[in-house]
Amino acid sequence: MANTFVGIGGDAAGMSAASKAKRENPELDVVVFEKGEWVSYAACGMPYYVKGAVDELDDLVTISPDEFRSERDIDLRTNAEVVAIDPDAAEVTVDADGDTYEQPYDDLLIATGASAIEPPFDGLELDGVFTIHDMDEADAIEDYVTQHEPETAAIVGGGYVGIEMAEALSARGADVHLYEMLPHVLQPFGEPVASVVEDHLREHGVELHLETAVSGFRGDDRVNGVTLENESVAADIAIVGVGVSPNVELAAEAGLELGPTGAIATDEYGRTNVENVYAAGDCAEARHVVTGDPDRVPLALTANRAGRAIGQTVTGDPTPVGDIAGTAIVKAFDLGAARTGIVDEERAREAGFDPVSVSISAASRAHYYPDGSELTVTLVADREGERVLGGTVVGREGAKRIDTIAMALHGGLTVSELQNADLAYAPPFSPVWDPILTAAKVLDGKLE
Amino acid sequence: MANTFVGIGGDAAGMSAASKAKRENPELDVVVFEKGEWVSYAACGMPYYVKGAVDELDDLVTISPDEFRSERDIDLRTNAEVVAIDPDAAEVTVDADGDTYEQPYDDLLIATGASAIEPPFDGLELDGVFTIHDMDEADAIEDYVTQHEPETAAIVGGGYVGIEMAEALSARGADVHLYEMLPHVLQPFGEPVASVVEDHLREHGVELHLETAVSGFRGDDRVNGVTLENESVAADIAIVGVGVSPNVELAAEAGLELGPTGAIATDEYGRTNVENVYAAGDCAEARHVVTGDPDRVPLALTANRAGRAIGQTVTGDPTPVGDIAGTAIVKAFDLGAARTGIVDEERAREAGFDPVSVSISAASRAHYYPDGSELTVTLVADREGERVLGGTVVGREGAKRIDTIAMALHGGLTVSELQNADLAYAPPFSPVWDPILTAAKVLDGKLE
Incomplete structure (x- = not known):
């Protein structure tokens, strides 16, 4: 009898695993359970669907359920929810179409993803109040915007989703108010990125409410305002994007160990503490290349x-x-903002380093070449050993250069090694010293 | 008495050294001899001046001679040519304004650069036949184009200069013919880049004459054609860009050792075989990060x-x-083409490796996100040890991602380590798997 590989969750981790396993061993039975309708979709593309930059929601689907079934010979079962894992019996319990059944496995992958956090706000149930973490929500938001043409929008949370939805709803004609409890947006990116992004958001008409706690939403059936400590601001639509939490209940009930971040603990092969059970994606931890510690960075x-x-x-x-290095990039109107590794001295100290950092601004192209723009680069290093710990890049063009810093982390390079990297130069693409090299030069000076 | 640091040559290497030395030790006497007028200029920007994308030739000058003198306190002597070096006496002989004098040094830097190769063509002396390796030549070309408005242009050589000048003269209204002796343009970039660039050049109306030897130019005073083996093609202007050779005569006469490439041999600190004499820039060798051997890559x-x-x-x-990794990037109309390290199997074998390579094409952005384009990525690795040896990137956007591969070379990464690099993803900037990761995945498959 052929072995059976079972996956729980039909998005990035689950379908990548299923596809690869089946390709490597066509004899293997591969079964994937997805509790919803959608599989293998680009959640990161949803704000651009709302914006109108992507025509159809289906465009975000890389491979359809039917293609997985017919072309990849994967036994993909949608609308089928795994409700229990029994590691001793090596089987899972499935609810589907009102039936409940057991499915045995030889190897099991838990890829249950994460869910949008719903803060204890009043009025979350009002029409026009959304989180945006799955395709149905994206669809509902787009419908709502088309139907009601909101004049004002409230975005709660200044993370990726908040920034991207600010752009999207602004493009759809709304006056956008963005509420963030912390002193800055994009908390994982550090202050130098945040201040550039904040200026840019304001230039694009986004009203920022920093250090502002939202307590809820008001309205009758439909939302018409957001409630703050001492005031209420009009809002015809509200998006709550205050982060995600890993879906670990199923795993925890089955006795799987969770790590310090609250996600499922895994080793370097993605194995959990239970034999033949793996975890991957937004529900699982991974090892951070700089600290060597487990971390949770729910990215695609x-x-x-x-x-x-x-x-x-x-x-x-x-x-x-x-x-993982926690490398990430986000578009904020005309800006790109990117991060990798440890982005500021405070976080570096928390991780046990003796940090030194610089933030510099330099042109994205040769000074005389048309249409260049300013890039701000931050670099953090450890005084001891002088290893690069991380950095950020923000600007109108060239934010993808963050990959250069990410590669320095993967290569374990020192600041002086990064400074001596032979990067590409021609006037339309870079100054002679790429801004990242300039940052490394300045940081190297501070290390002496 | 203060020490004296003398530099020969007032461009990138010479002025960088002078500026840094003076900044580190303001007591040091720093003297730089430049035989021409221009110092610290961006030779790489000259084609864009001819094109009309840069308004003034002076825009290409980063720091003026007067600024070096007054603000940096460097004794910069233009129109002053060093005609001999006497290492035993630790002095150089200078010709300036009809006078000849000796200048003693404690440390000497030879930064004499390179010169455009002038092939043994007939008619090189005709009006309208140019090389483009210094600012006076760039100025002369621009003047000539403005004055004569050439209808047809002959570019001899399909390297950086040839490609950039094809774009420049095309923008100035000329029908451009590009002549290349080898089967492909951009020889250092390998065939996958060349074929993409060649298609693109043709789309932009450049007539390519590959495997075509030019024997000279014809005309009375002014050039009116280019002479091939069996025919003659009209040309109202001709640019010869067939490479550069290092200016090493002065060094060789002084007994300095040249390396296998014909440039001045140096160690890891830029020291020549003669005490207190350094060499840097286009006239000097440097160590290649992949082979560990001396190499000559005359780049800024x-x-x-x-x-x-x-x-x-x-x-x-x-x-x-x-x-050095030999990292380079060049713009060809709307394309960027980039290289680093060893770019094809043939060159890898010559360097003693057992190579394997792949060439893939992938989208620069998420498939559903607007305005992406195709990137072609080539990666080369050694079967033994599976280390990445080099690669190329070509496409309408994203060629600067070559830096990711360059960083893999500097970090000594294997293909599987590159494949597992945590690079930045968001739909406007990249597919989930950056094209470089996709190339590494495919190459890793070939290594198994």
Whole structure:
């Protein structure tokens, strides 16, 4: 009898694992349970669907359920929810179409993802108040905007989703108010990025309410305002994007160990503490390349990569899921903002380093070449050993250069090694000293 | 008495060294001899001046001679040519304004650069036949184009200069013919880049004559054609860009050792075989990060970086000049084409490796996000040890991602380590798997 590989969750990690496993071993039975309708979709693209930059919600689907079934021979079961895992019996319990049944596995992948956090706000149930973490929500937001043409929008939370939805709803004609409890937006990116982004958001007409706590929403059936401590501001639509929490209940009930971040603890192969049970994607931890500690960074590449590696491992070719650097990039109107590793001295000290950092601004192209713009680069290093710990890049063009810093982290480079990296130069693409090299030069000076 | 640091040559390497040395030790006497008028200019910007994208030739000058003298306190002597070096006496002989004098040094930097190769063509002396390797030539070309409005242009050589001048003269209204002796343009970039660039050049109306030897130019006073083996093609202007050769005569006459490439041999600190004599920039070799062997890659960053390091070394802080990877990028109309390290299997075998390579094409952005384009990525690795040896990137956007591969070379990463690099993803900037990661995935598959 062929072995069976079972996946719980049909998005990035689950379908990457299923596809890779089946490709490596066509004899393997591969079964994936997805509790909803949608599989293998680009959640990161949803704000652009709302914005109108992507025509159809279906465009965000990379591979359809039917293609998985017919072309990849994966037994994909949608609207089928795994409600229990029994590691001793090596089986899962499934609710589907009103029936309940058991599905045995030889190897199991938990890829249950994460859910949008719903803060204890009044009025969350009002029409026009949304989180945006799955395709149905994206669809509902788009419908609502089309139907009601909101004049004002309240975005609660200044993270990726908040920034992207500010752009999207602004493009749809709304006056956008963005509420953030902390002193700055984009908290994971550090202050130098945040202040550039904040100025830019304001230039684009977004009204920022920093250090402002929202307590809820008001309205009758439909939302018409957001409630703050001492006032109420009009809002015809509200988006709550205050982060996600990993979906770990199923795993925890089955006795799987959770790590310090609250996500499922895994080793370098994505294995949990229970034999033949793996976890990957937004519900799982991964090892941080700089600290060597477990971390939780719910991003698409991490999920895809870990899923694919696990698909390889379960077919007999043990493959590490790879370390994460927390590399991320976000578009804010005309800006790109990017981060990798440890982005400021405070966080570096918390991780046990003796940090030094710089923030510089430099042109994205040769000074005389047309249409360049300013890039702000932050670099953080450890005084001891002078290793690069992380950094950020923000500007109108060139934010993807963050990958250069990410590669320095993966290579374990010192500041002086980064400074001596032979990066590409021609006037239309960069100054002679790429802004990242300039930042490394200045940081190297501070290390002496 | 203060020590004296003397530089020969007032461009990237020379002025970087002088500036850094003076900054580190204001007591040092710093003297730079430049045989021409222009110092510290961006030769790479000259095609864009001819094109009309840069208004003034002076815009290409980063720092003027007067600023070097008054603000940086550097004794910069223009129109002053060093005609001999006497290492035993530790002095150089200078010709300036009809006078000849000796200048003693404690440390000497040879930064004499390179010169455009002039092939043994007939008619090189005709009006309208140019090389483009210094500011006076750029000025003369611009004048000539403005005055004569050439209808047809002949570009001899399909390297950086040829490609950039094809774009420039096309923008100025000329029908451009590009002549290349080899089967492909951009020889250092390998065939996958060349074929993309060649298609693109043709789309932009450039007539390519590959595997075509030019024997000379015809015309009375002014050029009116280019002579091939069996025919003659009309040309109202001709640019010869067939490469550069290092200016090493002065060094060789003084007994300095040349390396295998014909440029001045140096160690990791830019020192020549003669005590207290350094060499940097287009006239000097540097160590290649992949092969560990001396190489000559006359590019601006290498010159700036080595100059700066030597400026630091001569003030008592020994600083390596850094390895080179031969990283380069060039704009060809709407394309960017980039390379780093060893770009094809043939060259890898010549360097003693057992190579394997892939070439893939992938989207620059998420498939559903507007305005993405195709990127072609080539990666080369060694079967033994599976280390990345180099690669290329070409496409309408994102060619600067070559830096990611360059960083893999500097970090000594294997293909599987590159594949697991945590690079930045968001739909407007990249697919989930950056094209470079996709190339690494495919290459990793070939290594198994």
